[in-house]
Amino acid sequence: MTIGVLALQGDFEAHAGVLAELGAEAREVRTPADLEGLDGLILPGGESTTVTLGLEREQLAEPLRDLIQSGTPTLATCAGLIVL
Template sequence: MTVGVLALQGAFREHRQRLEQLGAGVREVRLPADLAGLSGLILPGGESTTMVRLLGEYGLWAPLRDFHASGGALWGTCAGAILLASEVTGGSPSLPPQPGLGLLDITVQRNAFGRQADSFTAPLDVEGLETPFPAVFIRAPVITRVGEAVRALAQVGGQTVHVQQGRVLASSFHPELTNDTRLHRLFLALAGERAY
């Protein structure tokens, strides 16, 4: 099985390292052709407005939707969660609404936990894990609305920060910035349902 990490910008190298720790085949994805034969794809944290622009420049919007439609598993972390959402709020009121892939029936508020200086780590009780996960929040979004088909898997301070809808996961935090590989292992299990 081979999984991909969107490698346009952000923390893609750290995701790759966690996946390789678990013995997965990993491919960095920059062009539509890079999606061929993948079982799953991680959209990493970074700067969501930059990612939106680069997805357009590299012609990835439709191929990513096609990848999802054909059964590929997706996991968006921090900015990647914003890209997957059906609705995005927050940011500057002078900016136009930020487009997204619309593959996850959630509303995400950008930078809801504050600026870089407000970053923190919290022990997170995640459905499916026996002990708390050390979640790293950096300029993190918050999931303010969860659609009927979406399962909320973790909260911090009463705010939803980790969800699943079918073969799509989204996390407000950065699981790749810890040495704990349990969430990456769960993603590989999800992607493995489509293994070629």
């Protein structure tokens, strides 16, 4: 199982570490290509304005929205939920 962790800003390393402890593959998501083949997605906390600017800069907003709307299981915490 491969779970993407949005890695533009915030505490993404902690989420990736827990996923590894649970036996899942954690993939840091920084570009649209990183979204390919994910079984789930985590949008971690951080600072919502910075995360939003990063999504725009990396052209990730629309591909991320499409992935979530396709039914991919998604967990968003703190700023990740605000951005969602």
